[in-house]
Amino acid sequence: MSIMVNGSSAELPRDPRVSLLDFLREELHLAGTKKGCNQGACGACTILVDGERILSCLALAVQYDGRSVTTIEGLAGEGALHPLQQAFIDHDGFQCGYCTPGQICSAIGMAAEAKRGVPSHVSADLSAEVKLSREELQERMSGNLCRCGAHNGIIDAIRETVAAEMAT
Amino acid sequence: MNPFEYVRASDAADAVRLGQTPATAYLGGGTNLVDLMRETVARPDTLVDVTGLSTVIEETASGTLMIGSAVRNTALAEHPTVRSRYPVLSRAILAGASAQIRNMATVGGNLLQRTRCTYFYDTDGSRCNKRKPGSGCDAIEGFTRIHAIFGASSACVATHPSDMCVALAALDATVHVQSNVGERSISFSDLHRLPGDHPELDTTLKPGELIRAIELPSLSSSARSTYRKVRDRASYAFALVSVAAVLELENGGIKDVRIALGGVAHKPWRAARAEAALRGGPATEQAFRNAAIAELADANPLRDNGFKLELVTRTLVAVLGDLAGAAA
Numbered sequence: 001m002s003i004m005v006n007g008s009s010a011e012l013p014r015d016p017r018v019s020l021l022d023f024l025r026e027e028l029h030l031a032g033t034k035k036g037c038n039q040g041a042c043g044a045c046t047i048l049v050d051g052e053r054i055l056s057c058l059a060l061a062v063q064y065d066g067r068s069v070t071t072i073e074g075l076a077g078e079g080a081l082h083p084l085q086q087a088f089i090d091h092d093g094f095q096c097g098y099c100t101p102g103q104i105c106s107a108i109g110m111a112a113e114a115k116r117g118v119p120s121h122v123s124a125d126l127s128a129e130v131k132l133s134r135e136e137l138q139e140r141m142s143g144n145l146c147r148c149g150a151h152n153g154i155i156d157a158i159r160e161t162v163a164a165e166m167a168t
Numbered sequence: 169m170n171p172f173e174y175v176r177a178s179d180a181a182d183a184v185r186l187g188q189t190p191a192t193a194y195l196g197g198g199t200n201l202v203d204l205m206r207e208t209v210a211r212p213d214t215l216v217d218v219t220g221l222s223t224v225i226e227e228t229a230s231g232t233l234m235i236g237s238a239v240r241n242t243a244l245a246e247h248p249t250v251r252s253r254y255p256v257l258s259r260a261i262l263a264g265a266s267a268q269i270r271n272m273a274t275v276g277g278n279l280l281q282r283t284r285c286t287y288f289y290d291t292d293g294s295r296c297n298k299r300k301p302g303s304g305c306d307a308i309e310g311f312t313r314i315h316a317i318f319g320a321s322s323a324c325v326a327t328h329p330s331d332m333c334v335a336l337a338a339l340d341a342t343v344h345v346q347s348n349v350g351e352r353s354i355s356f357s358d359l360h361r362l363p364g365d366h367p368e369l370d371t372t373l374k375p376g377e378l379i380r381a382i383e384l385p386s387l388s389s390s391a392r393s394t395y396r397k398v399r400d401r402a403s404y405a406f407a408l409v410s411v412a413a414v415l416e417l418e419n420g421g422i423k424d425v426r427i428a429l430g431g432v433a434h435k436p437w438r439a440a441r442a443e444a445a446l447r448g449g450p451a452t453e454q455a456f457r458n459a460a461i462a463e464l465a466d467a468n469p470l471r472d473n474g475f476k477l478e479l480v481t482r483t484l485v486a487v488l489g490d491l492a493g494a495a496a
Contacts, residue, residue: 016174016215019202037205046268055268058202062174063195063217109265118246120260121403126251142403143266 005030011133012061020064021056022043024071027127032072032101036145043144046102047071047110053109055143072101075108084108087157095148101143103154110140111162132159132166178216180380181416186216187376188348194218194378196238196277199269204282206292209299210278219274225249234398237276238380242267243277243333254384256412260335263397266404279343279359282370283326283434285315289423297323298367306365312470314408317477318433324367325470328360328435329406335395337428337436338412342383347376353383362436366478367434372435379444388424391416392491397430398483405473409479415451415491422446422455427484429463432476438465442484450494456485474484 001012004026013023021038024030024047036044038057045057048070075082084104087093094100114130122139123130130136136156146154159167174195177183193212194220195201204210220285233249244250245261261270287294287307295304307315307325315325318467334355343358359371361391375377390461397410410430416423425446427439442459449455460481467477 016172017169028280039206040269043268053268054272054273055199056267058197058199058272060174060195060198060202060215063198063219106268109271113242113267114251116246118242119258119262120299121259121263126255126258127248139403140267143268 001062003061003064003066004068006071012065016060016062017054017160018061019057020047020061020069021062024069025055028074030071031107034098034101036098040144042099042102043106044099044102046144048105048109051104051109051112066080067080071107072104075104083161084157087161088154091153091156091160092150093153093157094146094150099144099146099148101139103146106141106144107154107158107162110137110158111166114140114163114166130166131168132163133168134159137163170208170211170213172205172212175214176216177220182216182452183221184346184348184376184378184481186214189214190375192216192376193388194276194280196274196280197240197269197272198390199227199265200277200281205255207289218234218250218265218276218378219233221276228383231384231494233384233386235275235382235384236447237274237381239275241265241270241275241278245270245291253387254335254393255393256414257332257335257384259395260331260397260412263407263410263490264331272325275332275382278330278372278494279336279379279382281330283353284329284356285326286311288326298326298363301366301368301395306319308470311472313472314365314406315470315473316433317467317473317480318429318437319468320434320470321363321365321367323365324363324434326363326367326434327431328370331395331397331407331410332438333360334386334410334428334430334436335412336382336384337438338393338414338426339384339387340426343379343384344383345373345377346380347374347378351380354438356382357438363434370434373398384485387414388416391417391424392494393494394487394491396487396490400467409476409483411480411487411493412436413484413487416489417451417492420451422449422451425488427488429480429484430469432480439484441465446488450487452488453485456488457481459488 036042
């Protein structure tokens with residue numbers, strides 16, 4: 001049983017109790033993914049699995065045999081930040097930074113959902129082309145809490161980068 | 169978390185075979201069960217992973233929509249047929265949890281999620297008949313703002329947490345289940361139960377029974393449906409009150425209406441009295457208000473949740489008003 005993490009293969013843990021979050025942090029020493037509430041209420045542990053955003057704290061690692069995971073460590077290129085990482089800096093999208101890896105992974109997954117036309121709770125027309133207004137972005141990012149209150153900067157950073165094509 | 173064995177089912181028959189031993193639980197996306205196990209509220213000794221079961225959504229020859237139990241919540245909410253013909257279902261799903269959780273959670277798992285009563289989760293400090301049968305209920309005399317106003321018992325006042333299930337109740341969905349003795353179908357309103365003397369039982373499923381699929385009946389092309397959820401914050405919170413409604417008008421009057429309420433009972437609450445008050449009558453605000461009042465004749469608010477009566481009334485009036493306006 002193995003899993004791809006940021007392009008490298010890793011053996012999955014034998015103990016089925018190990019969450020994907022603990023596996024990443026404790027066994028692979030990829031501490032970028034953060035443990036906030038550990039109960040699915042804060043979004044700090046958000047990662048991408050085959051391009052979809054999920055909460056790694058509620059995921060049992062054994063369930064992800066054969067899947068491909070991207071964490072915050074897998075986003076930056078050679079010596080260059082991912083554009084969204086740079087935009088978080090430019091827009092003061094954080095203070096303490098604890099929620100930031102989850103916010104960034106979540107935003108990338110969110111942009112992919114919007115691109116394929118997934119509506120949201122605030123979409124007036126469920127079947128219309130997705131336009132990412134500020135309200136839409138706030139709703140679609142509501143699973144990631146920021147206790148420093150940097151949400152406005154976070155939304156600005158997302159609007160300028162991964163959501164730019166669909167922003168209104 | 170207690171130790172357990174993990175096995176992955178190759179199909180429904182395999183899952184049912186693996187699921188026969190006591191203390192075995194079926195595992196979907198894990199968004200509720202993993203949390204319950206971490207809190208030791210749930211202590212299965214074997215998990216049968218059923219995410220490999222059907223993820224197909226397809227129209228049947230008779231015009232119904234069949235949904236495999238391993239379909240993820242996001243996939244169901246974004247399905248073109250669901251969006252156009254069953255908007256109440258898309259909207260209910262999109263109102264629930266967060267996008268990350270909807271990407272993980274399965275349809276079958278959503279049906280079997282357990283209450284978010286805080287006393288149920290409080291293993292160290294609270295008595296709970298749902299968690300430990302016969303131990304007592306600390307919620308009833310406790311802080312009851314989120315608790316039931318319909319159908320509660322002296323043993324349990326918990327509410328069902330699902331948004332999706334409220335829509336499925338209003339849609340008169342059918343649940344297809346399989347066990348080691350065969351298959352059967354359950355009308356959605358009969359899947360979840362009221363607490364009575366056995367609040368530890370959320371559903372009428374028998375031990376080892378597996379949800380294979382959900383089937384939505386075909387809807388009249390003139391039917392309009394939607395879902396509205398009222399909660400403590402704008403997003404990512406459980407419902408205080410929610411309303412799912414399907415409305416069909418004819419010559420300005422109400423030909424048919426189906427209404428289910430969330431956040432108010434141990435199960436998605438089908439508002440049969442309100443429906444009966446509305447059918448065949450005018451689609452006016454006064455009629456909607458009277459229907460809510462008829463439904464609330466059965467309500468028994470607790471110390472802290474009396475506000476839900478007015479909230480049900482206002483939300484129901486608003487939802488039916490929106491649907492009547494859209495259909496006009």
